[in-house]
Amino acid sequence: MGIVYNEKAKEFHLFNNEISYIIKVLENGHLGHLYYGKRIKHREDFSHLLEIRRRAMAVFYYEGSSFSLEHIKQEYPSYGAGDMRYPAYEILQENGSRITEFKYRSHNIFKGKKKLEGLPATYVESDEEATTSEITVYDEVIKTEIVLSYTIYEELPVITRNAKFKSFYEEKLVLMNAMSLCVDLPDAKYEMIELTGGWSRERHIKTRKLEHGISSIYSMKGTCSSSNYNPFIALKRPNTDEYAGEVYGFSLVYSGNFLAQVEVDTHEVARVTMGINPHNFNWTLKNGEEFQTPEVVTVYSDQGLNKMSQSYHKLYRTRLARGYWRDKVRPILVNNWEATYFDFDEDKIVNLGKKAKELGIELLVLDDGWFGARNDDTKGLGDWYPNLNKIPSGIADLSRKVEELGLSFGLWIEPEMINLDSDLYREHPEYVLRTPNRHLSNGRNQYVLDFSKDEVVEYIYKMLEKVISESKISYIKWDMNRCMSEAFSQGNDSEHQGKLMHKYILGVYKLYDKLTTQFPEILFESCASGGARFDPGMLYYAPQTWASDNSDAIERLKIQYGTSMVYPLSSIGAHVSAIPNHQVYRNTPIETRANVAYFGTFGYELDLNKLSDEEQEKVKDQIQFMKEYREVIQKGTFYRLTSPFEEKYTVWQVVSEDKKTSLVGFYRPLQEVNTSYKRVKLCGLHAEAEYEVSINNTVNYGDELMNLGLSISDLSSGEFTEKYDGTNGDYHSRIYVIKQK
Numbered sequence: 001m002g003i004v005y006n007e008k009a010k011e012f013h014l015f016n017n018e019i020s021y022i023i024k025v026l027e028n029g030h031l032g033h034l035y036y037g038k039r040i041k042h043r044e045d046f047s048h049l050l051e052i053r054r055r056a057m058a059v060f061y062y063e064g065s066s067f068s069l070e071h072i073k074q075e076y077p078s079y080g081a082g083d084m085r086y087p088a089y090e091i092l093q094e095n096g097s098r099i100t101e102f103k104y105r106s107h108n109i110f111k112g113k114k115k116l117e118g119l120p121a122t123y124v125e126s127d128e129e130a131t132t133s134e135i136t137v138y139d140e141v142i143k144t145e146i147v148l149s150y151t152i153y154e155e156l157p158v159i160t161r162n163a164k165f166k167s168f169y170e171e172k173l174v175l176m177n178a179m180s181l182c183v184d185l186p187d188a189k190y191e192m193i194e195l196t197g198g199w200s201r202e203r204h205i206k207t208r209k210l211e212h213g214i215s216s217i218y219s220m221k222g223t224c225s226s227s228n229y230n231p232f233i234a235l236k237r238p239n240t241d242e243y244a245g246e247v248y249g250f251s252l253v254y255s256g257n258f259l260a261q262v263e264v265d266t267h268e269v270a271r272v273t274m275g276i277n278p279h280n281f282n283w284t285l286k287n288g289e290e291f292q293t294p295e296v297v298t299v300y301s302d303q304g305l306n307k308m309s310q311s312y313h314k315l316y317r318t319r320l321a322r323g324y325w326r327d328k329v330r331p332i333l334v335n336n337w338e339a340t341y342f343d344f345d346e347d348k349i350v351n352l353g354k355k356a357k358e359l360g361i362e363l364l365v366l367d368d369g370w371f372g373a374r375n376d377d378t379k380g381l382g383d384w385y386p387n388l389n390k391i392p393s394g395i396a397d398l399s400r401k402v403e404e405l406g407l408s409f410g411l412w413i414e415p416e417m418i419n420l421d422s423d424l425y426r427e428h429p430e431y432v433l434r435t436p437n438r439h440l441s442n443g444r445n446q447y448v449l450d451f452s453k454d455e456v457v458e459y460i461y462k463m464l465e466k467v468i469s470e471s472k473i474s475y476i477k478w479d480m481n482r483c484m485s486e487a488f489s490q491g492n493d494s495e496h497q498g499k500l501m502h503k504y505i506l507g508v509y510k511l512y513d514k515l516t517t518q519f520p521e522i523l524f525e526s527c528a529s530g531g532a533r534f535d536p537g538m539l540y541y542a543p544q545t546w547a548s549d550n551s552d553a554i555e556r557l558k559i560q561y562g563t564s565m566v567y568p569l570s571s572i573g574a575h576v577s578a579i580p581n582h583q584v585y586r587n588t589p590i591e592t593r594a595n596v597a598y599f600g601t602f603g604y605e606l607d608l609n610k611l612s613d614e615e616q617e618k619v620k621d622q623i624q625f626m627k628e629y630r631e632v633i634q635k636g637t638f639y640r641l642t643s644p645f646e647e648k649y650t651v652w653q654v655v656s657e658d659k660k661t662s663l664v665g666f667y668r669p670l671q672e673v674n675t676s677y678k679r680v681k682l683c684g685l686h687a688e689a690e691y692e693v694s695i696n697n698t699v700n701y702g703d704e705l706m707n708l709g710l711s712i713s714d715l716s717s718g719e720f721t722e723k724y725d726g727t728n729g730d731y732h733s734r735i736y737v738i739k740q741k
Helices: 304-319 346-359 394-404 423-427 454-469 494-518 553-563 590-597 613-635 702-708
Strands: 002-006 011-015 019-025 031-038 089-093 103-111 130-139 144-153 158-167 173-185 191-196 204-209 213-219 229-236 247-253 258-264 270-276 283-285 290-292 295-301 333-335 363-366 408-413 475-478 523-526 544-546 572-577 601-605 637-642 650-655 661-668 690-693 698-701 732-740
Touching: 002 103, 002 130, 002 144, 011 130, 011 144, 019 144, 031 173, 031 295, 158 173, 158 283, 173 247, 173 295, 191 213, 204 553, 213 229, 229 258, 229 270, 229 304, 247 258, 247 270, 247 304, 283 290, 283 494, 295 304, 304 637, 346 363, 346 394, 346 613, 363 394, 363 475, 394 408, 408 454, 454 494, 494 523, 553 572, 553 590, 553 650, 553 661, 572 590, 590 601, 590 613, 590 661, 590 732, 601 613, 613 650, 613 661, 690 702, 698 702
Parallel strands: 333 363, 333 601, 363 408, 408 475, 475 523, 523 544, 544 572, 572 601
Antiparallel strands: 002 011, 011 019, 019 031, 089 173, 103 130, 130 144, 144 158, 158 290, 158 295, 173 270, 173 283, 191 204, 191 229, 213 258, 229 247, 247 295, 258 270, 637 650, 650 661, 661 732, 690 698, 690 732
């Protein structure tokens, strides 16, 4: 297993126990694509899989031949030499030509996986975990090479892809497009799954049938992958569901402008491309310079969507997230934002901490308003030093006071943004992105710092490093609350402007890397107006992300369900908030708010001192429950059982690694009456083992629970005459605890 090169046939076969991927060097030296899917037996020659037919109106590479790039499946195609479909890359030369011809030159197969310089990517801890092939193709005319990197993991149905361009040409070249991946699939009988939405309704699952032409999602926000579209798509067969059927997943490890596109030609070939969005991207390459694309992670499953998701979950939890917190359960926190907003002082924060400790909470997070002259959202951003009017003793002393209570202390920051009413802007107006002689738009009364400049990144780093190093901080919530507008890097030339969007994201990664290296034991949580930057690039630096500013439990069902299509529960920031909910003004039981939030990184977003005695007792019970089961939740295998997008109720399940413990979450937004009896088939248990089931108070064999199902019938199955007692009514939920005897 790994990667085998068939010398005579000039073929690469990437395979493990589950998948195969086959590449062939074509007769003209270009790279052709032969197969991607379920594992097939290795052989010395796969040439019979190459399909070439003479077609009318085609442009042929050789006179009198049938060899036309328009009708051959390729690995990393260009435009204009017969293939008129969308290409994987485009290079503008000084004479105005965009025609290139990259031919196979060499390859290198090795155990392990290399790090991508300056970019987040998956990794290995042992060279035996994966095998990599670097295939170098070269254009003789423009003296440029592309190194196409493929890594296949040994124990997962995962292949990662990236491309690196290097110029040895005396003239300037301009990369107009540089996708990380291209795959030509032999038919188009697929439905495309995307995770789409907007602020407060992020990552809703949308499915559409592929048709001739283009199906795509994208971001052009500049600062983020966006809440509108997540950098992920999947192609599934029409009969594929959560449990069975074929699906391909494509996930981009990147946090900025992206494009994920499927082109279906009139001969039913589906071409998948994914990478940096070419809009506003013009990357100049001079002699000796390189450009590295981000990584795409592909997953193939013939066992349905759950298997695809579980592969992503395991990889991203253990081989994308890194560092001190990767394998640790996450602390239960309370964030003061919805408790106080900007209206707080030191006493309020300390009193919130006292109540948090009394209830069993482990971490107190101080949100926006602690710095500069920050009393509202119009001033202070960029001034990362304590607001002594609110916190006379400063962050250093406050953090120690909180620690003396027996809690850890966390802090909110938004380092990429600035208010015009700030000391930083008054000192360095050139640090703001703005186009000369053009109107400057704002968002949330703030503006974007130019993180494409190293001096800006360094300036912000030094301010943050000072406050962090002087204090007892164990958690940082890194927020980002607006997209780019009028994007222009002041003081830089036109070549820099074509690089601006990508260099900005590289600057964000650079600051993350400096802070996480300097403070390796701090738990970072990324945030971007909620979930506008919930992407794999962020998980490399911050192992958890605030899923959405919408903390309503019922809305969170769809948000968290969709998020689980790619991202592990350990990455999903989920909290119990106050009622009426601050986003939708819905009143849901505190039990339901917790039952949803358990399936993530659990915490509270409310004023604990305003809870009734009864609510405080419930919170104590919730915290005790989470502490008992968070190892299972954050490290177990997650299954989506019934969908909030398709059913009147939602059910999901997590199973411990040893299969001895399982939690099943059941959520019914609206009360029904006189409905049918209901069961849901569970997954992942030992078939022959006996399990005790809470709530039902039954003992069932695993095969019963998986084949007959868990009974979720309740008072709605019959004449509804009972009074509301917490087990009926709207917004009801319950957690079944299933333990092996």
